[in-house]
Amino acid sequence: MSNQVRVRLAPSPTGYLHLGTLRVALYNYAYAKKNKGSFILRIEDTDQNRLVTDAVENIISTLKTIGVDFDEGPNKGGNFGPYVQSERLDIYKKYIDELVNKGFAYHCFCDKETLDEMRAKQIAKKEDPKYDRRCLKLSKEEVQARIERGDSYVIRLRMPNDRVFAFDDAIRGLVEINSNQVDDQVILKSDGFPTYHLAACVDDHLMEISHVFRGEEWISSTPKHLWLYECLGWQAPKFVHLPLIMNTDHSKLSKRKNDVSVENYLQKGYPVAAIINYIALIGWHTADDREFFSLEDLCQEFSLERVNKANGVFDIVKLNWMAGMYIREMSDMDLAEKCRPYFIKAGYDVSDENKFLAVMDNAKDRISCYSEAIEHSKMFYEDLIITEEDKEILAQEESQMVLKYFIENADNIPWGDKEELGLFIKAGSKELAIKGKKYFFPLRISLFGSSHGPDIPKLFAILGKEETIKRMETVLH
């Protein structure tokens, strides 16, 4: 086996790309790039019951928009294909036969009810629930006869008794588990598909995977994999068990408590760079105080040694902050590109480019994702809804004087020049001898629909002469 780094992302298409999977993808990709290795995408669709129709498309397209591109995989090819497990059934069959022939695996005819009952009894007796190997006692002839009779069966891996399986995890160091803890895992299901355990091990070996990055939840089944490699006479890859991403309440990140699909954040319009940056930092960090990393930075800086052991909480509040930081870095023009589709979808006419740019300038400081720009901008595209309280403010004599002043001076207002505009507005306060709230609230309420919001010059700039005057006239008595 070569020393080449070959890593793989092996999602099962049971849903859209998950935040946890994204992080594994990021680490895989960064590790491959850093070590000039290869990053492979393999689809693990051995569970035919849980397939989600467009999951594979979503996984591939999401990885693409994230910018994590794979060197080998479905639709891309490579020397180790096919890269979809359902297309590799004959390969698995071959190794399963080998395991059976060598006595490392055996047929099991127990049905669900039998197994459920077995488990229930064991639990009642406070024993560890495990397959009791009753089918291991079946003779070759008996097995053959039942197969020919058409009985449904699975094939189980026979674990050795009382043997300590040890491996040197890249994150955790030495991990030891006694085989007595491990069940005789089903490796071939009755529908003819292999289980994860068999398929992943065979593929990782055949695809010459050097490092297996996966979630910590796999630690306890690693002995099965180690044993499988041993039975097949293969060398096991290096295991890299990553800490898990958790909900705020420290339960495993779940749909119930969080939006877990990357698609969701993409749809809301979180900057891709922010998603990458934030997710990469759950469980990994450089030695310094730096916390802004592009995907390229990650490829340069990433190292297994600095991956944390402890699980990390997904904190949407910090994601929001980080996303906002990325958005504030963008030019109005770039932000407009990103936000435009959301505005069009909302039915707003954004054909006035200058106005839209001014709207972006206003939204920029207030949002974490592009879709949020709508709620901070709709007042520039819709009729205003003014509260009774604010209507009372507008009705006051001084308010009416302020509005009248601007309407009458419409032609003298330096609309185009931000600085001049500011000076003009200030001068108005002096001339009318109305200042503070009394001066600014009627302006903001009439133009924006609320006493709190953007600067008055900004509002003038966004709305332009015609709309500004029109809005003022609407509330003039």
Next chain:
RNA sequence: GACCCCUUCGUCUAGUGGUUAGGACUCAAGAUUUUCAUUCUUGCAACAGGGGUUCGAUUCCCCUAGGGGUCGCCA
């Protein structure tokens, strides 16, 4: 329950056998701004507990506790 993994502010984390235990988010206060947002400044806030080892432990070892994971013909 058994086994495995983990444990620095509420959260993400840096860190060392001797540090005022550092940064970021959140929160609070102040500054800037006519208001809101942004920005800036300051502040609040942590080494899970108990034993060792040591001149000295947050750091090394052990135990306990707590959290998480696994115990499927799911991955």
